[in-house]
Amino acid sequence: MRLFFPFDYFLFFFIIIMDLVTGSVLAAPTKTVIKLSPPPITQHTVELPLNEYHALAILALKKVSTSQVPRPYNAPLHSFTALPTNNNQLIDINNNNVRDDYERLLLTQYRRPEYVAMGVLAAAHWDRLAATHTQEDRIPLITAITLITNNIAINQCYYSLQQIDNMLVSPILHYFNTEQRIVIKQQSEEKLLRIIALSPFSITFDPQPCQRFTLLAESMLQTTFSAN
Numbered sequence: 001m002r003l004f005f006p007f008d009y010f011l012f013f014f015i016i017i018m019d020l021v022t023g024s025v026l027a028a029p030t031k032t033v034i035k036l037s038p039p040p041i042t043q044h045t046v047e048l049p050l051n052e053y054h055a056l057a058i059l060a061l062k063k064v065s066t067s068q069v070p071r072p073y074n075a076p077l078h079s080f081t082a083l084p085t086n087n088n089q090l091i092d093i094n095n096n097n098v099r100d101d102y103e104r105l106l107l108t109q110y111r112r113p114e115y116v117a118m119g120v121l122a123a124a125h126w127d128r129l130a131a132t133h134t135q136e137d138r139i140p141l142i143t144a145i146t147l148i149t150n151n152i153a154i155n156q157c158y159y160s161l162q163q164i165d166n167m168l169v170s171p172i173l174h175y176f177n178t179e180q181r182i183v184i185k186q187q188s189e190e191k192l193l194r195i196i197a198l199s200p201f202s203i204t205f206d207p208q209p210c211q212r213f214t215l216l217a218e219s220m221l222q223t224t225f226s227a228n
Contacts, residue, residue, distance in 0.1 A: 048114050049157065049213035055117035058217055062120050063096040066107050098123060105174045118157075119171045121216040125150050126175050126185075133188045144195040148203060150216070151189065156209035 050058070059065060091100045098120060106119040129147050132139055158170035176182050196203065206212060 047210070048161075049210040050114050050117055050217055052113055054217055055113040057221065058117040058120055059113060061221065062098060063094060064098060064103060064107070064116065064120055068094060097127075099175075101177075102171070102175055106171060109169070109171075109174075115168070117217070118213055121213055121220065122154050122171060123175055124220065125154065125216060126172075129188050129192075130181070130184050132191060133184045139192070139195055141195060141199050141201070144192040145199075145201060145203070148189070148192050148196060149206070150212060152203065153206045153209040153212035156206065157213060160210065 092098065093100055096103075102119075102123060106116045110116045110119065125147070129151065132147070155170070155172070158168070158172075162168050162170075176185050
């Protein structure tokens with residue numbers, strides 16, 4: 001017969017109390033963890049689509065850093081480089097194809113290089129999406145499907161990460177931050193959906209939406225290296 005020591009009594013009654021509270025029967029003593037707030041996001045709590053090494057490679061490729069981000073100032077309009085996404089004045093002083101106000105936002109809001117790189121990759125996709133608004137050439141079906149499924153996966157990924165890191169905010173509203181840009185986004189999506197509607201294919205939800213960022217990163221890196 002086993003004798004209970006004081007600690008044994010405490011553990012015994014603790015397990016009984018937990019049974020009454022949860023209404024479940026514990027098959028064996030287990031450690032109960034009460035989460036008062038989401039834990040800091042790490043590679044042990046969520047699988048990010050980019051590790052720090054690949055995130056830094058993307059940021060180096062696009063020349064996005066706190067030391068290089070342009071500061072807002074009043075310069076002659078002819079010195080600005082406009083990104084070919086819509087008719088708004090898009091300022092890209094450092095010529096890295098990332099809109100300066102959006103670039104500053106990423107570096108200010110996100111402390112993790114993985115999040116900054118994800119914002120850069122998302123912007124590259126949104127650039128291509130917005131460019132279809134004024135595209136007169138026929139848009140291939142595969143392009144329409146890719147852009148729409150990228151849209152869905154990016155939104156799903158940010159939503160799933162927000163369930164763990166409640167401080168994370170998707171940068172989409174900072175990218176489409178004017179009424180005109182929102183209209184262009186909506187009309188571009190409608191244009192692509194009309195193309196898809198005429199095809200026998202259907203859009204499905206990706207079971208691992210964050211992996212789309214991995215594919216976007218691989219495409220960006222491969223395209224740049226092959227061009228060089």
